[in-house]
Amino acid sequence: MTNMDNDHIPVYSTKSIIQKSETEGIQNQDKTGTKANKQKPPPNEKKRTPDMGVRPGAQEEYSKWKQSFWKRNGVPGPEPTPFLGNLGQIRKQAIVSPPAEQKDMLTNAVDEHWKFMRNTLTATFSSGKMRLTSPAVAACCDKLVENIKEQSKDGKEVIEIKHIFGCFTMDVIASTAFGIDVNSQKDPNNEFVKQAKKAFDISFTTPFVMLLIIFPNLASLWNTLSNWKVTKNAFTDVFNFFQKVTLSVMEERKSGNDQNRKDFMQVMVNSHNEAVDKEDKENMVDYKEGDSTWRNRGLTVDEITANSFLFFLAGYDTTANTMSFMAYNLAMNPECQEKCIEEVDKVLGKDKPNYDNVLKLQYLDNCMNETLRMYGPASVLNRHVQEDCKIGGYNVPKNSILSIPTYAMHHDPEYWPEPEKFDPDRFSPEQKAKRHPYAWLPFGQGPRNCIGMRLAYLEAKGAIASILQRYKLVKCEETEDPVIIDVSTGLLRAKNGIKLKVVPRA
Numbered sequence: 471m472t473n474m475d476n477d478h479i480p481v482y483s484t485k486s487i488i489q490k491s492e493t494e495g496i497q498n499q500d501k502t503g504t505k506a507n508k509q510k511p512p513p514n515e516k517k518r519t520p521d522m523g524v525r526p527g528a529q530e531e532y533s534k535w536k537q538s539f540w541k542r543n544g545v546p547g548p549e550p551t552p553f554l555g556n557l558g559q560i561r562k563q564a565i566v567s568p569p570a571e572q573k574d575m576l577t578n579a580v581d582e583h584w585k586f587m588r589n590t591l592t593a594t595f596s597s598g599k600m601r602l603t604s605p606a607v608a609a610c611c612d613k614l615v616e617n618i619k620e621q622s623k624d625g626k627e628v629i630e631i632k633h634i635f636g637c638f639t640m641d642v643i644a645s646t647a648f649g650i651d652v653n654s655q656k657d658p659n660n661e662f663v664k665q666a667k668k669a670f671d672i673s674f675t676t677p678f679v680m681l682l683i684i685f686p687n688l689a690s691l692w693n694t695l696s697n698w699k700v701t702k703n704a705f706t707d708v709f710n711f712f713q714k715v716t717l718s719v720m721e722e723r724k725s726g727n728d729q730n731r732k733d734f735m736q737v738m739v740n741s742h743n744e745a746v747d748k749e750d751k752e753n754m755v756d757y758k759e760g761d762s763t764w765r766n767r768g769l770t771v772d773e774i775t776a777n778s779f780l781f782f783l784a785g786y787d788t789t790a791n792t793m794s795f796m797a798y799n800l801a802m803n804p805e806c807q808e809k810c811i812e813e814v815d816k817v818l819g820k821d822k823p824n825y826d827n828v829l830k831l832q833y834l835d836n837c838m839n840e841t842l843r844m845y846g847p848a849s850v851l852n853r854h855v856q857e858d859c860k861i862g863g864y865n866v867p868k869n870s871i872l873s874i875p876t877y878a879m880h881h882d883p884e885y886w887p888e889p890e891k892f893d894p895d896r897f898s899p900e901q902k903a904k905r906h907p908y909a910w911l912p913f914g915q916g917p918r919n920c921i922g923m924r925l926a927y928l929e930a931k932g933a934i935a936s937i938l939q940r941y942k943l944v945k946c947e948e949t950e951d952p953v954i955i956d957v958s959t960g961l962l963r964a965k966n967g968i969k970l971k972v973v974p975r976a
């Protein structure tokens with residue numbers, strides 16, 4: 471996605487996205503798709519002088535002109551409010567790229583540069599690389615269980631589960647993306663932990679980010695608006711810290727220390743000389759042998775730094791929230807938790823989780839998928855339209871931004887009967903076969919989908935399985951029922967956290 475220069479378009483109808491064919495033949499549709507787009511804003515009736523005042527209703531017409539773009543193009547939807555359009559309705563579904571000035575982040579890159587980096591980084595998350603990374607994830611699972619043991623005091627203490635999982639995902643990213651071992655639960659004053667938390671707080675709690683949610687096309691002003699300097703400078707400080715960490719880790723690797731470490735950092739460092747395996751090629755965007763955008767060079771130091779940092783921003787809270795809601799769902803549905811425990815005992819026994827045994831936890835997989843349906847952290851997807859096109863019979867002009875409301879789609883009773891019910895069997899092969907594949911999009915879709923999905927499954931399933939090997943997750947008086955959702959920061963999370971008891975298994 472890029473910084474945009476056109477209308478921000480909320481697409482409301484799940485049906486219009488999912489069942490394109492059903493919406494063909496709409497009335498009032500401009501056949502060429504151009505005439506309607508060339509309409510001008512309402513003209514002033516006459517040249518106004520300062521004392522003439524404004525024609526009744528004209529102010530409102532102007533204030534809604536941008537927001538009524540789709541209405542004028544025949545696309546049905548809710549009535550926009552002046553200036554903010556339908557923000558009230560889509561706020562629940564907003565996700566935003568971090569406001570980094572770093573052009574080398576995958577999320578900020580475009581065209582050939584994005585393609586080169588996406589293909590290079592895709593290799594970082596291949597199943598082969600995941601296998602190499604799984605001992606590092608298993609070590610973090612051990613720390614997680616140890617921290618739970620210390621906090622739970624034989625199941626008597628109430629645990630803020632989101633905090634525990636936040637520390638876990640922080641440890642995983644530190645270890646896999648930066649090659650640094652930390653225990654953020656036990657050592658909150660560690661410099662890496664402090665800076666990482668700062669980066670995250672800046673990205674997701676400042677008014678600037680809220681503004682970006684409201685007006686995504688303002689992102690291009692990031693470098694020029696001085697009243698955001700404080701935030702920008704703070705963010706740059708944090709980025710500089712991560713840059714120093716990356717450089718010193720790379721230096722250490724070059725000097726021979728830790729060269730055999732199998733983490734993303736090493737894969738990125740080796741990117742110019744590593745072999746490309748068959749699976750990498752299959753997952754790459756438009757991969758062609760000898761393509762000039764691919765492997766004509768390795769990743770630069772700036773690209774490695776920017777993307778290690780991005781992995782942290784994109785993978786920390788998303789995965790921690792998913793795990794928290796998963797634990798919540800299992801505590802609220804003990805019969806489902808029993809099934810998971812049975813499966814974990816059968817498949818893992820007392821073994822540590824790794825890429826292959828975690829893949830075999832099919833019921834736990836269904837529980838994670840159902841959790842992502844109910845509480846997927848990214849509740850909206852955005853696309854920048856590159857060419858004039860038709861979607862579901864509607865004309866969509868070049869340079870529009872489409873917002874796809876996944877939260878709304880995941881709660882549409884037409885596709886998900888009793889949407890508020892936790893029912894992991896919705897993801898059985900039979901149920902899945904009956905559903906449109908795009909009815910469930912927690913990781914997005916297409917070439918720009920989530921690159922870290924495999925890691926997210928390995929982390930979340932591995933950690934929950936490690937807990938269930940020893941403990942049960944139990945609802946207690948402090949557990950909110952139903953849990954209150956907060957979307958004010960752009961990412962969906964539990965407003966008051968999630969509190970549970972973690973009781974040792976008999």
Ligand code: HEM
Pocket residue numbers: 471576577588780781782784785786788789792846847848851852911912913914915916917918919920921922923925926
């Ligand atoms: C449960 C956890 C996660 C969820 C629900 C999630 C969801 C998403 C979504 C919805 C997108 C946008 C996709 C689209 O527009 O089609 C995305 C992009 C991305 N995600 Fe994730 N994500 C998760 C974990 C991770 C992790 C662990 C990492 C890395 C360590 C990661 C790295 C990224 C990156 C780099 C992109 C941008 C890809 C690009 O622009 O080419 N994510 N993620």
